[in-house]
Amino acid sequence: MKILVAVKRVIDYSIKVHVKSDGSGIDFSGVKMSINPFDEIAIEEAVRLKEKGIASEIVAVSIGEKTCQESLRTALALGADRAIHVETSFETQPLCVAKALKALVERENPRLVILGKQAIDDDCNQTGQMLAALLSWPQGTFVSRLNVKEDEIEVVREIDGGLETLKMSLPAVVTTDLRLNEPRYATLPNIMKAKQKPFEILGEDVLGIDLKPHLKTLCVAEPPKRQAGIKVTTVDELIDKLQNEAKVI
Amino acid sequence: MSLLLIAEHDHETIAPATFAVLTAAEKFSVPIHVIIMGSSCQKVTEEISFYENVEKVWIVENQALSHFIPENMVNTLLELAKGYKFILAPSTTFGKNLLPRLAALLDVAQISDVIEIQDQNKFVRPIYAGNALATVTSEDAIKVLTVRPTAFEKAKKGSLKAPIELYPFVPPSIRGLTFVKKEESSAERPELTNASIVVSGGRGLQSKDNFALIEDLADLLGAAIGASRAAVDAGFVPNDYQVGQTGKVVAPTLYIAVGISGAIQHLAGMKESKVIVAINKDPDAPIFQVADYGIVGDLFTILPELTAKMKTVMKN
């Protein structure tokens, strides 16, 4: 079974981002970039399926500027077999990414596509659902457990009220939640080996898609800052403040 | 040009998030139609039909809709949606799961997690875990939005009843999808996103058993329980207790963070709370930067003392 994994390059989760003073966007200069953490989980899950003999080939794909090839190299070092970069200078938005992924699915014919549930930069949480819609495939979103059986998968989904289990026939789209697995680190030998793995670069024109964004960002601002309050030294003082100053109890 | 609001419910009651979306919907100044989909929805349809500014309620009933599976809902919505200019749902796991599927079939972008509606085509949404706020517009004819429920007051019930109309169920195009089961976390306490007080525990609690300290205080205050990702990952509490960028967003009147360091991903889910209390033994923990009242010390002595003394306060 072939698996396609979507990988987005984002500002590392540990970085506190800064808004440019002219309000035009986020300041990217000199900032550490990484694979979206949910996509690391997606790669890990695919690799585990391969180790179990369920997956035969893992294709990692990324849509964006040239720099996202670095993230694809990491994906290869983590165990993907092949990488495809769809190069564009547009800011990638979920609907366009979903269209690009659909075109790649039609080219590659995977049985399973695994994406992150959310990119931690745009926090959209849309792409997997959109891809499933465009393909007319079932979707297992926010998945914390995945079981593949023959021509069917069972997913446990993290939802507001607890957990939901669904069964769906393949092909299908799955999006990962944090507790699906703990991703491994790339080892040095694997990073070296990754350099030899097949790497394809495609333009929008090759796929016959239009990646022009539908949404326009007018401005980006810092959120209002919360004032740090005071430290109290005793529980009595805390209760007094909550009762008489904040009046919340 | 009207607005379609997709209501979230459990067949018994309308999810409170829906009423926040209703308030957001009013900002568009167009007629608001609500759609209720499910397997047996008379009761919830009645409930929403009495809310102010609801002009019409569509009801769609079918056995296939009993578990709110997007694949089973989307063909009906797609047909109905074409007559609307705005489509809204809450950015709960229900809305997040469903709405992008609809937007893609309409070939329009979705605007996720809107916290402010400036006009009919100008929306503010948090990005980067709320560390920046983007103002966006859409070039699409239909605007599809999920709305962050904590950013809007809940709409009020009115006295007039909106007309209810039946809409036919359009069968799904996808087969081979079955619901197996749902494991619900305890419903004894107030729901996290809706509670006026939240007591949250983090890795500092050290074990599932110690979380009883959090439960004691929460039960005394009639509060909901929340947690950091670290606490959930360690198995102290179920997944749906997670507060943060990738968990739930809460904005209670009082948020008490115990043994939580205050990573940006956690702050994203609670920094809009009215009053924040932090209990942490590390005076430099980032949580203190957003806390109105901080207390530095060992939670294992402070928490029991707080609970005991609150008990006396609550009695008076």
Ligand SMILES: Cc1cc2nc3c(=O)[nH]c(=O)nc-3n(C[C@H](O)[C@H](O)[C@H](O)COP(=O)(O)OP(=O)(O)OC[C@H]3O[C@@H](n4cnc5c(N)ncnc54)[C@H](O)[C@@H]3O)c2cc1C
């Ligand atoms: C993609 C991604 C998404 C994430 N999403 C979320 C999210 O939605 N929500 C979330 O919470 N996190 C999220 N995280 C994780 C986040 O980065 C932090 O790792 C996490 O919030 C830390 O949890 P914590 O504060 O409980 O643990 P720690 O950071 O380990 O903090 C424990 C705190 O407890 C204090 N403490 C220990 N013992 C005591 C004691 N006896 N008395 C008093 N204080 C004590 C310590 O001083 C410390 O400050 C995400 C991370 C990633 C990468």
Ligand SMILES: Nc1ncnc2c1ncn2[C@@H]1O[C@H](COP(=O)(O)O)[C@@H](O)[C@H]1O
């Ligand atoms: N430009 C991109 N390239 C590859 N995958 C992407 C891209 N954008 C989004 N994705 C995938 O879609 C998931 C959800 O993203 P989003 O809908 O933007 O929150 C991510 O975790 C990725 O798996």
